[in-house]
Amino acid sequence: MVAKKGSRGGAAGEDAGEELSRDPLQAILLADSFATLFRPITLERPKVLLPLVNAPMIEYTLAWLESAGVEEVFVFCCAHSKQVIEYLENSNWLNQPKFSVSTIESYNAMSAGDALRLIYEKNVVHGDFILVTGDTVSNMPLTQALKEHKERKKRDSNAVMTMIIKQSKPSPITHQSRLGTEELFMAIDPKTKELLYYEDKADTSKGTLTLDRTMLLDRSSISLHNDKQDCYIDICSPEVLSLFTDNFDYQHLRRHFVKGLLVDDLMGYKIFTHEIHSSYAARVENYRSYDTISKDIIQRWTYPLVPDIQFLQNSLTKLERRGTYRASESESAEFHVTDVGLSRSAKMGPFTVIGSRTTIGKHSEVSNSVIGEDCVIGSNVSIDGCYIWNKVNIEDGCRLKHAIVCDGVTMKSGAVLEAGVVLSFKVIIGQNFVVPAYSKVSLLQQPVRQDSDEELEYADNSSGNIEITSVPNTTDVLEELNTEVGGAGFIWSVGEKGLEEEWRHSVAPISADRLLEIIKSATDELDTSNEESNILPPSGELGIDSDNESDDGRDDHAHFEKEVEATFLRAIHENVEEDHIIIEVNSLRLSYNMASTDCAGALFYAMMKYAVDTPHDSAGELLKITNGVIGKWEKLLKYYLPSLDEEIEVILKFEEMCLESTKEYANLFSQILHLLYDKDILQEDGILRWESEKEQADESDKVFVKKAEKFLQVVAQGGIGRRRLRVGRVGNAFLLVDSLGAMEIELDLLNEDLIGFSCFP
């Protein structure tokens, strides 16, 4: 596939050239992430210039754009714009034939939205363009996606954007992707590939997603994915720029723009997706993705953008056994002598990249790591899973595990970096100093302001210069500890989210303890849900038993109802917790041999009884009280309503009450039914099933069906506009609580085995 790309890419380039004879294929490259996830490193150097497997990230992006047939690239520089421009000027990119790179500089853009508005003002983009950030690593051919985009555009002028996605399964334990981003939920029309729903900040604890029902109005099916990764590569029509200008509050590309377009049905703009299979695309968003993408590069998923193939700026590197790359200087006189000064007793583990002119001392061990150029590594050093940049000096006996070490850092002998440490530029770690896990050390002090994550790197750049001067006279915990042993630097305090979030995005793999913790809390949840489902089967068996004993069954039933009522009243007066009521009712059920439907009925009866017993003057007041009671005990009631049977039982019970014991409710029947429906206690299906059951009944029995006629019609039509589909999550599976069942909904499930799927009709 990739191999064929060469010839195909060439031919495609010509095709594209013919098609776009007026407009060359343009790309906008945002050389600023407008985020602070790479701090403190990004205070001193823009993210796009950070080395990724010994080549600046922007190299990967530009090399890919060039090979994908893009002819004109606008590099939007904001934070550290001077550095980016200087870098580009010193590279070959500015004078490539058939590939023009120009820079757009800005000092006050605060977000991707601002950047695009500025580009719109410059009026340089004329046709469809590719929108990427400077930290994208990809080898995908754009031809196919572009063609699809153009064809769609021809048919439907509202198709303004094509988003590139790739399959990638999120971790079932941590609910984050392998790139360290939150689990992403997307609803896609399987036929047209239109994106209908995009949620990257779903609340995993709640376990439900709400989708707009209108999504299903004009399509037969939608598929809901949680196993797709957003590559942050977008093919946009020129309208996108003007959309940003029109909506001046759009800042974030995804959070505002994409979600904004999806929600806004006035303009009717549509976003489509293009899934790539064999080619690679990913974006370095945080330290975790830095680690993951580095490893993908070393494992050659990004071929031909791999260390042993020279794509312009990187030095010649040879691939050796077990995925180890070692740089060799082609210019040196004796070409077969590699420039890496590796001691004979030094051990190179698998998947390691070592840059040129780096020396490694005796008995040192390096594995799963990337080491840059001109580094000096002493003897008996152990390096595992680290990213060591250029000109780093590591003295004897240091131990490093899963850390990022920036340019010019010195580690004195015996220093230890625990997992997840980030050492920014020129930090010095003193002798035998142990840097605690997940800490970030920089020569610059942490800015006092704790801004939201919207804030950009650049805002601090201006103040960064001032802070450098203030370094010597400030003391910090680390400096105090460090100065005795000759260190320099500040440990940054972790952000507001604290350590809790730090492990998610760190370079270090999530520790086994942490994983166990998460699994434990997840299984706790599961246990409760299992409990629920465990209750169901015995009740079924018991139901048969109770049929046999129908003689005294009626008697039992009345007793049971009384007991439940008493329990409920006691609960109200003594403020008993819901869980306790559940346990008590369950034990009552077992002792009276009742089915779960009976529990629901009895409990509902108790509630309504309590409501009607509360003193009131008018029917309106009664309705209010009922509303309050049901609102308060909603959860309890829902617990006993896991399936349709229970719901029908509740309605039947209610009907019975209205006819016999508490006639006061008779006139409020429709309203209360509506209320229960509103509170999601009753589902459409339940109500409709009740209606159909009643159809065969006597005319006299249909009194209440007629009373609720109007409401039933509304329900039958598929609910009112605000009615939503609910997608519940049980363990790793999604459970779709679709009320009508008329529409087929495809779910991409992580696990085939569905827990608690029994309640689906």
Next chain:
Amino acid sequence: MPDVHSLVNEFVIKLQKRQIEGSKTTAKLTAELLRSFISQLRLPHSNQAGALIDAVKEVGEKLITAKPVELAVGNVVRRVLHIIREEDLSITNAAVGGLNLASESDDDDGNDEYDHPVLSASAVAAAARSALRPPSLQTLLDDMPHSAANPHTSSSGGDSEGKSKSADSLRRKLKHDVIEAVNELIQEISTCHEQIAEQAVEHIHHNEVILTLGSSQTVKEFLLAAKEKNRSFRVFVAEGAPRYQGHAFAKELASSGLQTTVITDSAVFAMISHVNMVIVGAHAVMANGGVIAPVGLNMVALAAKRHAVPFVVLAGVHKLCPLYPHNPEVLLNELKSPSELLDFGEFSDCLDFGSGSGSPLIHVVNPAFDYVPPDLVSLFITDTGGHNPSYIYRLIADFYSPDDLVVRRKSAS
């Protein structure tokens, strides 16, 4: 000049980015690039051949390092260097003759012996090649032909105006002849398929079963040539994992009316007893007669050996590499993207570095090439005919000058 350099750079980038695939295309493009490079090169008055060789070597080194795994680049560079040496030698011979003639003409004593027109070296070489005799024994005997011969011309060139004039014409002649010879080389590369295919009838007979693996343009034309001559035979195509080019290949063969059977690579041993001959293409042929070939061919060769089925390798002469496989310059392999083997998305949960020790538990290796040692090869069919593996070194001596074997080290020093 600058445009030549930009041409060279462009080509280097294309090679680096793996945008040029296939030995034949690469070889042809390299030869064409070198032709335009030579034609635009301004040569000094003295020691032209030396200068030309150095310049070509410099460019050649760039091209070779751009994609070391594509040996055809180095082969063509060496061929061109050899051509320059040959042309230079023939001109020098002629010039020495010419000078002698000039000095003797003072005595007004015309000597017919030197009057014959200067033979084009390529013609000489071609004649020599057809006779399968070293093209220039003198080159081999003479350690440094240009260093020995050229000072002579240049010193004599400075002697008199008339002589310098003749040197000037000779200079133009050298460049002209070299370009002529390179043109011939390009011609040779582009017609190599037909040349090889011409021999098909001698090798494929009625009712035979031929096995091949993957896809090769050379093999396709070879088979189709036999088909055109109304030979009826069957072809087994092993699919050639992981790129499965065998599928497309089988389709092409079938659409040309050949009886084709597709088998998996792993079924080769099972099917080999039905097969009369294995015919495959190669990536490169090394000096010892070993073959660098698409991955999976070693297995096929072993199976063929076991069942005593002839294993025939088709290779244009541009694939003939004067290096031995143990040479450190020879990169025997290139590891391609693992996505050819398996779907990244499906395996993404195994590639999650966020848990465990952080080291990948799955490693996918996707080498592009295999090495088939010479004792497993029965016959090479090149554009110059069929050869035994043990004869390859002789062919190499015909096409390459031993001085050019190491292109890189010479220019670096």
